[in-house]
Amino acid sequence: xxxxxxxxxxxxxxxxxxxxxxxxxxxxxxxxxxxxxxxxxxxxxxxxxxxxxxxxxxxxxxxxxxxxxxxxxxxxxxxxxxxxxxxxxxxxxxxxxxxxxxxxxxxxxxxxxxxxxxxxxxxxxxxxxxxxxxxxxxxxxxxxxxxxxxxxxxxxxxxxxxxxxxxxxxxxxxxxxxxxxxxxxxxxxxxxxxxxxxxxxxxxxxxxxxxxxxxxxxxxxxxxxxxxxxxxxxxxxxxxxxxxxxxxxxxxxxxxxxxxxxxxxxxxxxxx
Amino acid sequence: xxxxxxxxxxxxxxxxxxxxxxxxxxxxxxxxxxxxxxxxxxxxxxxxxxxxxxxxxxxxxxxxxxxxxxxxxxxxxxxxxxxxxxxxxxxxxxxxxxxxxxxxxxxxxxxxxxxxxxxxxxxxxxxxxxxxxxxxxxxxxxxxxxxxxxxxxxxxxxxxxxxxxxxxxxxxxxxxxxxxxxxxxxxxxxxxxxxxxxxxxxxxxxxxxxxxxxxxxxxxxxxxxxxxxxxxxxxxxxxxxxxxxxxxxxxxxxxxxxxxxxxxxxxxxxxxxxxxxxxxxxxxxxx
Numbered sequence: 001x002x003x004x005x006x007x008x009x010x011x012x013x014x015x016x017x018x019x020x021x022x023x024x025x026x027x028x029x030x031x032x033x034x035x036x037x038x039x040x041x042x043x044x045x046x047x048x049x050x051x052x053x054x055x056x057x058x059x060x061x062x063x064x065x066x067x068x069x070x071x072x073x074x075x076x077x078x079x080x081x082x083x084x085x086x087x088x089x090x091x092x093x094x095x096x097x098x099x100x101x102x103x104x105x106x107x108x109x110x111x112x113x114x115x116x117x118x119x120x121x122x123x124x125x126x127x128x129x130x131x132x133x134x135x136x137x138x139x140x141x142x143x144x145x146x147x148x149x150x151x152x153x154x155x156x157x158x159x160x161x162x163x164x165x166x167x168x169x170x171x172x173x174x175x176x177x178x179x180x181x182x183x184x185x186x187x188x189x190x191x192x193x194x195x196x197x198x199x200x201x202x203x204x205x206x207x208x209x210x211x212x213x214x215x216x217x218x219x220x221x222x223x224x225x226x227x228x229x230x231x232x233x234x235x236x237x238x239x240x241x242x243x244x245x246x247x248x249x250x251x252x253x254x255x256x257x258x259x260x261x262x263x264x265x266x267x268x269x270x271x272x
Numbered sequence: 273x274x275x276x277x278x279x280x281x282x283x284x285x286x287x288x289x290x291x292x293x294x295x296x297x298x299x300x301x302x303x304x305x306x307x308x309x310x311x312x313x314x315x316x317x318x319x320x321x322x323x324x325x326x327x328x329x330x331x332x333x334x335x336x337x338x339x340x341x342x343x344x345x346x347x348x349x350x351x352x353x354x355x356x357x358x359x360x361x362x363x364x365x366x367x368x369x370x371x372x373x374x375x376x377x378x379x380x381x382x383x384x385x386x387x388x389x390x391x392x393x394x395x396x397x398x399x400x401x402x403x404x405x406x407x408x409x410x411x412x413x414x415x416x417x418x419x420x421x422x423x424x425x426x427x428x429x430x431x432x433x434x435x436x437x438x439x440x441x442x443x444x445x446x447x448x449x450x451x452x453x454x455x456x457x458x459x460x461x462x463x464x465x466x467x468x469x470x471x472x473x474x475x476x477x478x479x480x481x482x483x484x485x486x487x488x489x490x491x492x493x494x495x496x497x498x499x500x501x502x503x504x505x506x507x508x509x510x511x512x513x514x515x516x517x518x519x520x521x522x523x524x525x526x527x528x529x530x531x532x533x534x535x536x537x538x539x540x541x542x543x544x545x546x547x548x549x550x551x552x553x554x555x556x557x558x559x
Contacts, residue, residue: 002287004527042525047320047473047501052525083317100527234315234322235524239280241300241326242315254309254329272311 002237003028004100010073012091016152018080019125020089021058027072029101030060035132036228036263039074039101040236043087052100053084054233054258056129056205074099077128077155103236104262107133107203107226114140115198121145121214123183123206124153129228130205131156134163143193145169147183147206151176167193184213204228204266212271225266231257246270274530275497275520276301276354276380276420277326281340282347288527293534295516296350299340301382303355304362306332311464316453321472321499322521323451325465328356328385333369341373350377352418358388360405367412378416381409383435384424384447396422396447399434406438418495421445421486423475428482429489436490444495444518445486446479472521473499480512487513487554501529503536510537513554 007026015021029039040052058077061070078085091097107129112118118140120130127146134142142165148154150172160168170178171186179186183206194200202225204214211227218225234242238259247255247268255261273296281299282291291297309329316323331339344351353376357363363381370379383396383405395405406419419435421428423446432443448469453462479498487494496514500506501522509517522529541549 004288049317050320050322050472050521050525051315051317098526232313232315232317234324235278235284235527237284237527239284240278240315240324240524241280241309241329242324244309244312244314244329246311251306252308252331254312 001032002100002103004098005029006096007074007099009091009093009095009097011093012089014089015077016155018152019155020078020080022076022078022088022091024074024076024097024099025072026074026099027063029099030072030074031062033057033060033074033102034106035136036107036129037102037104038129038236038258038262039076039099040103040233041076041088042098043084049083049087051084051234052236053088054103054230054236056228056262057102057132058128059132059135077125079125100237103258105260107228107263109136110201112201113199117141117143117194117198117200119143119145119187119194119200119202121147121183121187121202121204121206121210122156123147123210124149125155126204126206126210126228126230127156128205130203131159133203134160134165141166141198143167143169145171145183145187147171147173147186147210149173154178182210182213184210184217187214188217202226202266211266211269215266215269215271218266226263227266227269228262229257229264229269230262233258246272273298273352273495273516273518274523275518276382277324278520278523281343283343285523285527289531292348293531294349295534296352296377297344297347298352298354298380298518300330301328301354301356302330302333302336302366303328303357304333304366306330306335313462313464314468316462316468318451318453318470318472319474321470321474322524323453323463323468323470324448325463325468327465333366337373341375344375351375352378352380354380354382354420356382356385358385360387360389360408363405364408364412367409367415367417371413371415376415378418378441379413380418380420380444381406381440382420382447384420384422394422394424396431397425399430402431403434403438406435406440410439416441418442418444420447422447423478423482423498424450429485432486432490432494436492440492442493442495442515443486443490444497446475446482446498449475449478471499473501475499476505476508480508483509483514484512500533501525503533503540506533506537507540507552510549510552511555515550515553 310327476499
């Protein structure tokens with residue numbers, strides 16, 4: 001059940017040159033939103049920009065959270081990339097912001113044997129929703145691959161360390177931190193770790209190019225993978241059919257990323 | 273009313289407000305056979321507007337009746353079905369079939385579609401073709417027939433006149449403007465279909481002008497739309513001749529726009545001591 005409500009900006013801080021952390025006090029949504037779901041944020045009071053912007057939940061604190069100050073808060077980690085996010089960097093503490101959420105299907109947590117290697121592969125700001133997933137999964141043989149263009153695009157490393165993830169791997173395309181190359185190439189180079197008798201399960205979120213590359217690889221290795229997609233969205237709640245992705249569904253090949261997604265089985269996506 | 277294509281099938285909005293407060297719901301346009309829609313990207317935001325190339329994705333008549341229609345049993349407000357075809361025959365067939373479906377208050381015929389039998393000329397771009405189409409569809413149904421006009425035409429009032437002569441009970445305008453955008457970094461069009469329809473606040477001044485021109489030309493009621501975001505916008509359309517209005521793009525941004533506009537209009541009437549909205553309709557009309 002999605003709702004439309006005003007939240008209050010608690011904090012809006014720059015954490016890296018292009019990345020900001022927005023804390024919104026919004027108990028009705030903070031209490032309900034699940035990992036992999038998202039919100040549609042109204043970033044302006046007028047028509048500039050016109051549409052809301054979608055953001056995955058990074059962290060959320062329900063009404064029952066032990067730390068009183070955090071109760072009812074929703075955290076969004078965003079990158080300043082365009083008109084909408086630029087407007088967001090101007091949000092001030094105490095200002096009202098209209099939010100629609102929770103939206104989307106979220107990640108599903110199938111019952112897996114405790115020995116399963118759970119692999120999280122995130123590119124750029126995609127790692128943020130995978131962090132919210134990791135919180136729910138617990139440490140559970142968790143292997144985290146964080147990718148980005150440069151070291152300034154590597155997010156949530158400290159978060160994952162605090163969670164005691166089994167192993168954290170970092171890849172930057174320019175080699176400024178960790179492995180030089182794509183996060184998928186890093187993952188492939190580490191594949192020997194996973195060539196044991198335990199099964200693997202992958203969750204992934206990041207740019208289309210990254211997911212395409214991953215899809216090619218898992219196809220042949222027969223590993224299950226959930227991928228969280230993004231798209232330019234119109235409404236974000238399933239009414240306009242603007243945010244579709246092509247799937248192998250015979251009845252309705254074009255499925256909505258905001259409604260049937262954003263999380264899909266990677267093998268069901270038809271890449272064009 | 274809420275504009276077809278912006279309101280899904282209605283269910284998508286029920287979390288946000290009581291749909292029965294609307295004058296009418298117009299769900300996504302239905303074609304005879306299911307349509308897949310256009311490849312993504314299907315949406316692009318512009319200054320004060322959006323360009324969409326959804327591509328009329330819909331489940332088709334049979335699937336609509338079987339899976340979607342039952343939902344409207346619990347809706348008390350009017351249901352107006354938007355429909356379209358690729359050929360005149362498809363329009364007639366659909367009108368005939370919807371004629372037999374209980375619970376429908378009226379039909380809105382989308383004539384902004386290319387006639388595949390005439391090389392893709394848009395039905396609503398040619399007065400003779402529009403007239404003929406409406407005549408034939410008129411014979412096929414007893415339901416209230418609203419014809420939705422395309423603005424991609426030099427003289428929309430002449431199309432309106434033609435469809436009135438063809439037997440339309442009302443006209444609704446405007447549909448979206450053909451538009452496009454290009455990404456200078458990828459050097460590719462922003463939309464998968466290259467061309468889409470522009471809607472939103474940016475088009476309001478043109479939509480208003482067209483509603484005024486059409487109201488001058490026809491006797492049948494005119495339903496106005498095009499960039500209405502708030503009650504003040506709606507009142508402008510009423511003043512130039514619209515007897516009713518539709519909210520479209522605004523729904524995507526503020527799902528509650530429909531009821532907020534209704535309340536805003538009521539407030540305006542009270543503040544200006546006008547007891548009936550009909551007194552405002554077409555205050556500009558010359559006759």
